[in-house]
Amino acid sequence: MSDDPIREIAETATRAAAIAAGLDAAGAARRLGEDGLLGVLAPESVGGLGLPLSVAAAVVAATEAALVPLPVAEAVLAARLLAERHPEVAAAIVAGEGVVTVATAGAFTDEDGRCSGTVGRAPAGLAARWLIARTGNAGAAVLLDLRAEGVTIEEERGLDLERPPARIVARDAVATPLHDIAGFEADLLLLRAAGALGAAEHCLDRTIGHVSNRRQFGKPLVAFQGLRFELARQKLSLEGARAALAHALSLAGQDPRAEGIARLVARSACGDAAPAIIEAAIQLHGGMGFTWDLGLHRQLRRAREAAAALDAVAARAALAERLEQAWAA
Amino acid sequence: MSAVATDTEAYRARHRAWLAANLPARWRADNPDYQGPTLDEAKEWEAELHRQGFWGVAWPRDYGGHGLTLREHLVANQEIGRLPMPESFNSIGKELAGPIILAIATEEQKKRYIPAILEMREIWCQGFSEPEAGSDLAGLRTRAVRDGAAWRVTGQKIWTSGAHRAQRCLLLARTGSMESRHRGLSLFALKLDQPGVTIKPIRQMDGNAEFNEVFFDNALVEPEDALGEQERGWAAAVRVLEVERGTNRIYRAWRLEEELRHLLTVCRTDPALARIIENPHMVQRIAAVQVDIEVHKRMIEGVVEDLCAGASIGGRGSLIKQHWSDYHQRQAALAVEILERASYPPSPAVARAQQRFRTVYLRSRAETIYAGTTQIQLGIIADRILKLPREG
Numbered sequence A: 001m002s003d004d005p006i007r008e009i010a011e012t013a014t015r016a017a018a019i020a021a022g023l024d025a026a027g028a029a030r031r032l033g034e035d036g037l038l039g040v041l042a043p044e045s046v047g048g049l050g051l052p053l054s055v056a057a058a059v060v061a062a063t064e065a066a067l068v069p070l071p072v073a074e075a076v077l078a079a080r081l082l083a084e085r086h087p088e089v090a091a092a093i094v095a096g097e098g099v100v101t102v103a104t105a106g107a108f109t110d111e112d113g114r115c116s117g118t119v120g121r122a123p124a125g126l127a128a129r130w131l132i133a134r135t136g137n138a139g140a141a142v143l144l145d146l147r148a149e150g151v152t153i154e155e156e157r158g159l160d161l162e163r164p165p166a167r168i169v170a171r172d173a174v175a176t177p178l179h180d181i182a183g184f185e186a187d188l189l190l191l192r193a194a195g196a197l198g199a200a201e202h203c204l205d206r207t208i209g210h211v212s213n214r215r216q217f218g219k220p221l222v223a224f225q226g227l228r229f230e231l232a233r234q235k236l237s238l239e240g241a242r243a244a245l246a247h248a249l250s251l252a253g254q255d256p257r258a259e260g261i262a263r264l265v266a267r268s269a270c271g272d273a274a275p276a277i278i279e280a281a282i283q284l285h286g287g288m289g290f291t292w293d294l295g296l297h298r299q300l301r302r303a304r305e306a307a308a309a310l311d312a313v314a315a316r317a318a319l320a321e322r323l324e325q326a327w328a329a
Numbered sequence B: 001m002s003a004v005a006t007d008t009e010a011y012r013a014r015h016r017a018w019l020a021a022n023l024p025a026r027w028r029a030d031n032p033d034y035q036g037p038t039l040d041e042a043k044e045w046e047a048e049l050h051r052q053g054f055w056g057v058a059w060p061r062d063y064g065g066h067g068l069t070l071r072e073h074l075v076a077n078q079e080i081g082r083l084p085m086p087e088s089f090n091s092i093g094k095e096l097a098g099p100i101i102l103a104i105a106t107e108e109q110k111k112r113y114i115p116a117i118l119e120m121r122e123i124w125c126q127g128f129s130e131p132e133a134g135s136d137l138a139g140l141r142t143r144a145v146r147d148g149a150a151w152r153v154t155g156q157k158i159w160t161s162g163a164h165r166a167q168r169c170l171l172l173a174r175t176g177s178m179e180s181r182h183r184g185l186s187l188f189a190l191k192l193d194q195p196g197v198t199i200k201p202i203r204q205m206d207g208n209a210e211f212n213e214v215f216f217d218n219a220l221v222e223p224e225d226a227l228g229e230q231e232r233g234w235a236a237a238v239r240v241l242e243v244e245r246g247t248n249r250i251y252r253a254w255r256l257e258e259e260l261r262h263l264l265t266v267c268r269t270d271p272a273l274a275r276i277i278e279n280p281h282m283v284q285r286i287a288a289v290q291v292d293i294e295v296h297k298r299m300i301e302g303v304v305e306d307l308c309a310g311a312s313i314g315g316r317g318s319l320i321k322q323h324w325s326d327y328h329q330r331q332a333a334l335a336v337e338i339l340e341r342a343s344y345p346p347s348p349a350v351a352r353a354q355q356r357f358r359t360v361y362l363r364s365r366a367e368t369i370y371a372g373t374t375q376i377q378l379g380i381i382a383d384r385i386l387k388l389p390r391e392g
């Protein structure tokens, strides 16, 4: 590894993502697995690289920009979560031998390793081999092999087009309890923020390219001051959110008190900035921006879902209650 | 209560009762078993709406209208807006082509075009934008040249909404030189069903293909289908756009209120959502949308009063269009954000609302692009309303 692992991995991720974007979920997992990108967080014992969360953020930024049809943030975090107690599953995820997904809605009931109930909004669920889902008990979850008896999966409607969400119904299915996924869920939010921001940056770049070439009123659109100001504002919100996110990532796993505040700030800044930048990108492409084929809507659909999960409103409400603590830090 | 007010209320009550009794339940966007009308069903329904006094309200009886005023037109539209009803398949005919025909066409043309629009025999589309002429509409290149008393049209339009089901195109074409810019343009009512016209649908980001590329290769315009004075097309087009921005879908404020009502009604049926909409931070955002809706209503009512007093809309349409297109995007994003947090699995009513507002959210992105983008509206407000000088 060179002195700058983030840059090197980001470059690898960008190359791999461009290829993986043209594959299905299983193929994308294999492709990213071959480059070691799904093991950035997992320990060496399961074939991982054991790098910090900021490196995973760079990977997810690249795969979200390219619209890779795989829940990548879920995979890198699941590999780390499962490494100690379920090394075979973690190693398979790292190698890209199977897709893992996470149910973002609903909870199972879990009785002595057998779970029942309905969960859903699991990205790319139909293509997944493993599912992580909450159970009724606070912070508790299960790992479910989706091939287990008593499990049915069906597609749901959502915004994300490349990773259609799925509903999973379990009837007395054998599952493995996972004890505390609170940290996993908090890190997943940060990686989703990183992904949405990566996608937003990509869309902003495309827009700058478009308005530099498109001519109206006898000159390139980019020559109009109003439009330059608009792009400058988007850049400002991108850089602000990026700074907030980088700070939260750098504190990941250190001082849990400061981490709380930094994460709330990042959730708020990224949750607002990412979809707004992509919306502006669509706007500045004019009629073309509204077409299916131009494809900016694909990043927007994902970023809108990420923003809903980041819940900037709730993050600000929590922050407001902790201002004294923020000032003391 | 004055006699006038009583009449208005009776008029409103009649319209409300008719819609309540006749709008098919499956066409309601808040129905879990929602299924929109087919083209044939929509034609029949809209023709019936016209007979029942919902369309052509303020148009002269000579052309199939109901001969009332814009005030009644607004009342009928408020009732349309209150319900989650399908949008018109011929709003371009009824709301853009119609008014401009009444303003500049010959008596013979009015008698020919207007009843066909109201009876849904002719659906219209609007052929203004071109690949190289979007915001800069005066740069359009589609050319119409004389062929005896008739015209021949060659060129291309793009983003033409509904062209694939339309019979006529309100076409803005160049009859003068390229250099003459907006002075060399004329308006036509071109028949689309002819060999010189090719229509190719373009898929939109919501998955539907509602707009089109339209290619003209020596397409024929009969002498009786030229609209208004030759080379005066720009002034007419500007009036079309003022109408499009000011009074098109005049029910919109009431429809966006219906969307908000649908959202909140559904939220109250779900314990998780019911909590969220009572959160003080959310309450603020929801109330801010209601403020925007109320402001929108007042703007519309003001314009209707002024038009009844004989004024024209002018640049003011840009204030209205910018106001609603902005807040509707905020409103739609808010709806998506709230509904994402529903209890799981969602009830059929919640699932329907989720699906409706995802679509509304995606479609609302077009609202700051069509009929002149945000940047163009702001330019008009600066130039034509504020009349800001270009230099010191």
Ligand SMILES: Cc1cc2nc3c(=O)[nH]c(=O)nc-3n(C[C@H](O)[C@H](O)[C@H](O)COP(=O)(O)OP(=O)(O)OC[C@H]3O[C@@H](n4cnc5c(N)ncnc54)[C@H](O)[C@@H]3O)c2cc1C
Residues within 6 Å of the ligand: A214, A216, A217, A221, A224, A225, A226, A227, A283, A284, A285, A286, A287, A288, A290, B125, B126, B127, B128, B129, B131, B133, B134, B135, B136, B158, B159, B160, B161, B162, B211, B366, B369, B370, B371, B372, B373, B374, B375, B376
């Ligand atoms: C859903 C939909 C339906 C439509 N239906 C119709 C229809 O039925 N008939 C029809 O004729 N047209 C229709 N249009 C086309 C619409 O009117 C044009 O898309 C619009 O006028 C913008 O033109 P453009 O797409 O060429 O974008 P461009 O003009 O290329 O603009 C690109 C971006 O640059 C910005 N911009 C342009 N000029 C300036 C400036 N001077 N300063 C700052 N920013 C600027 C614009 O605001 C926009 O954000 C439709 C469009 C959509 C999205």
